[in-house]
Amino acid sequence: MKKDLESPEDVALLVDNFYKKVVLNEVxxxxxxxxxxxxxxxxxxxxxxxLLFDEPGYTTNVTEKHLQLPLTKEAFDEWLALFFLTLDEHFVGSKVLLAKERANIIAVGIKSKMNLLEN
Ligand code: HEM
Structure with a gap:
């Protein structure tokens, strides 16, 4: 039975499994x-x-961290698809929706700064 993300251990499982997919992805x-x-x-x-539990202490500007990378629209599509897949494989619930929403907003923010948004 899948459950929602509820603990630091759940976040660790999400992140570890997401990057296992990332390093196998050609893009x-x-x-x-x-x-x-x-x-x-x-x-x-x-x-x-x-992002998910309002734990204080993370202060890095995430957008800034990506501006020097040669990112493409395709790379964002792959990143989001793998992240959503990892969430859905392991969890279900409101934190899953929140994680997808936050990831999407941040991706749009970075793409916008890099002029990678369509039209
Ligand atoms: C095209 C998609 C993406 C690629 C290829 C990518 C790649 C990377 C790489 C290579 C780093 C390491 C940078 C460094 O330490 O010098 C990084 C850091 C990071 N990325 Fe991404 N990223 C992508 C999208 C995203 C998105 C959508 C998010 C947010 C939901 C995100 C969140 C982060 C965070 C939090 C860090 C660590 C920043 C820090 O605390 O130093 N990334 N990313």
Missing amino acids: LKPFFEGLEWETHLPKMKKFWRF
């Missing part, structure tokens, strides 16, 4: 080559605990 994996996973994964877990 996304080049962006993550050489990244220090021991620092990236804890940052991502803290970020999602902040």
